[in-house]
Amino acid sequence: MRNVFLFIRRHFNFLFFLVLQIIALSFLFRFNKFHEAAFLNVSTEITGRFYQRYNNIEYYFQLKKTNESLVQENLQLRQQLKDNYEAPDSVRRLIHDTLKVDSHTVIKYLIMEAKVVNNTTSQQANYLTIHRGFAQGVRPNMGVTGPQGIVGSVVNVSKNFATVQSMLHYQFKQVAKLKHNNETGTIEWDGVSPLYVTLKNIPKSVKVTIGDTVVTTQLSSIFPANLMIGTITDIVPDNSSSFYTLRVRPATNFGTIEYVYVIDNLQYDEQKLLEDSTRKKTQ
Amino acid sequence: MSELLKNTIRFILFILVQVFILFKMPPLHRFVAPYLYYLFILWLPFSLSRMSITFIGFFFGLCLDYFTKTPGLHAAACTLIAYVRPFVIGLLISQEGADKNYVSPSIVSMGWAPYATYVLVLTLLHHSYLVLLQWMGFGSFVFFLGKVIASTAVSLLLVLLTELLFFRKQKFRTNTI
Numbered sequence: 001m002r003n004v005f006l007f008i009r010r011h012f013n014f015l016f017f018l019v020l021q022i023i024a025l026s027f028l029f030r031f032n033k034f035h036e037a038a039f040l041n042v043s044t045e046i047t048g049r050f051y052q053r054y055n056n057i058e059y060y061f062q063l064k065k066t067n068e069s070l071v072q073e074n075l076q077l078r079q080q081l082k083d084n085y086e087a088p089d090s091v092r093r094l095i096h097d098t099l100k101v102d103s104h105t106v107i108k109y110l111i112m113e114a115k116v117v118n119n120t121t122s123q124q125a126n127y128l129t130i131h132r133g134f135a136q137g138v139r140p141n142m143g144v145t146g147p148q149g150i151v152g153s154v155v156n157v158s159k160n161f162a163t164v165q166s167m168l169h170y171q172f173k174q175v176a177k178l179k180h181n182n183e184t185g186t187i188e189w190d191g192v193s194p195l196y197v198t199l200k201n202i203p204k205s206v207k208v209t210i211g212d213t214v215v216t217t218q219l220s221s222i223f224p225a226n227l228m229i230g231t232i233t234d235i236v237p238d239n240s241s242s243f244y245t246l247r248v249r250p251a252t253n254f255g256t257i258e259y260v261y262v263i264d265n266l267q268y269d270e271q272k273l274l275e276d277s278t279r280k281k282t283q
Numbered sequence: 284m285s286e287l288l289k290n291t292i293r294f295i296l297f298i299l300v301q302v303f304i305l306f307k308m309p310p311l312h313r314f315v316a317p318y319l320y321y322l323f324i325l326w327l328p329f330s331l332s333r334m335s336i337t338f339i340g341f342f343f344g345l346c347l348d349y350f351t352k353t354p355g356l357h358a359a360a361c362t363l364i365a366y367v368r369p370f371v372i373g374l375l376i377s378q379e380g381a382d383k384n385y386v387s388p389s390i391v392s393m394g395w396a397p398y399a400t401y402v403l404v405l406t407l408l409h410h411s412y413l414v415l416l417q418w419m420g421f422g423s424f425v426f427f428l429g430k431v432i433a434s435t436a437v438s439l440l441l442v443l444l445t446e447l448l449f450f451r452k453q454k455f456r457t458n459t460i
Contacts, residue, residue, distance in 0.1 A: 013333045017366040020341045021359055027348075028355030028416065043349035050350075054303055120351075122310040124417060127352045156352075163352055191426075192313050255309065 044129070048161030051118035051129050059258065066258040073147040109224050110264040112137065114144075117161070121194040121254050126166040128152065130260060133160040143222035143263040149251030150174075150216060150227050151260050162262075168194050168254060175220045176229050179213040181206060187214070187229060187248065194254055197230065199246040206244075208235060214248050221271055223263060286328055286386065294343065297323040302350045305441075314426075314433035319441045320347060320357075321409050324365050325402060326389075326451075329382040333369050340365025360413040364405045375401050384456050390446065391453045402442055410435050 344361030385392030
């Protein structure tokens with residue numbers, strides 16, 4: 001016993017170093033698995049305040065671009081107005097009811113706006129911090145989209161802030177489809193350039209041309225269908241596989257993003273519960 | 284200004300510069316990640332005990348980690364260089380008793396060549412360990428090697444600029460006064 005104490009006293013510095021290393025590494029690997037680590041909720045709140053201060057200044061330099069993208073989005077929405085469409089026959093008019101809350105249809109997605117207070121694109125694991133937390137109804141696993149296209153998904157929430165795993169994160173994975181033929185694949189990021197993401201798992205039997213639009217699909221449990229993701233810019237030649245590797249340019253400009261929309265799927269819990277119980281039954 | 288106050292201000296400044304300037308820069312290339320914050324550990328006084336220097340390294344890295352949402356990544360790398368620092372200084376110090384006569388490692392107290400070696404060794408160590416941990420998540424060996432070399436080059440340039448811009452005057456202290 002005495003020798004043990006002597007050993008500890010003699011190599012105290014080295015043992016202390018080892019203990020700190022183990023703490024650090026356990027933080028790191030636990031976080032990568034579950035996106036939760038010690039004190040992260042508290043720290044999100046504190047670092048969020050710093051980022052908010054910084055953003056208050058930085059915001060003015062981006063006003064012009066933010067304004068432009070919001071005007072573009074308004075224009076797109078205005079063009080979808082019912083009044084723009086003229087029915088050819090005035091007797092039998094097909095009226096499209098835009099009010100979703102009635103006895104037949106149930107609202108599935110609620111959308112909240114949120115301000116981006118921090119954003120990185122230079123890392124291999126990029127996160128955004130948004131100024132909305134659980135006090136405003138944000139929960140983990142909610143989809144996040146921008147004015148031009150999808151941005152990522154919520155991973156961690158504190159009272160007034162939330163961190164969003166950006167599409168430019170090496171663990172990001174989301175189902176997507178080609179707009180013109182509904183063929184589904186997966187969107188990933190290879191960590192090389194913040195200007196391009198990769199679309200995989202589209203079989204080579206499908207005809208794909210450069211410039212095709214990639215949108216979200218209803219197979220994703222966090223995004224509604226037909227939200228813009230990006231356009232195909234390049235078909236990477238790969239003869240050994242029967243699937244395409246497609247380079248996609250995201251519609252979102254991650255460098256200048258200022259506002260995002262958080263999408264709350266009101267039936268998410270129900271769907272997850274059903275799927276999980278099915279998985280348990282079959283096992 | 285007392286050493287404690289000076290180092291506390293440095294602590295805050297280095298983290299803010301790293302988070303709000305260097306991490307915000309648009310990436311030149313995926314291998315180039317400019318790091319400067321670890322210079323704080325290199326500039327800590329000689330007089331700190333090995334245990335406290337290791338702990339300061341850990342705490343400093345963890346503070347940065349909570350900004351980048353990678354808890355433990357920078358903390359692990361900082362703990363490593365903070366632990367190794369006394370050994371490297373012990374090997375490189377040329378003048379007899381320079382670590383008693385001067386406050387902290389610098390060009391004045393250690394001399395040009397030993398100080399440059401000291402910075403190079405610890406930078407390389409820090410970057411290798413940091414990128415190794417990232418590499419476990421994804422990437423190839425080329426990614427590891429390229430990122431270590433490119434980031435070290437950029438970081439050394441930044442350290443050189445910082446040393447020239449903020450030249451630290453150091454007084455020679457003796458016991459007789």
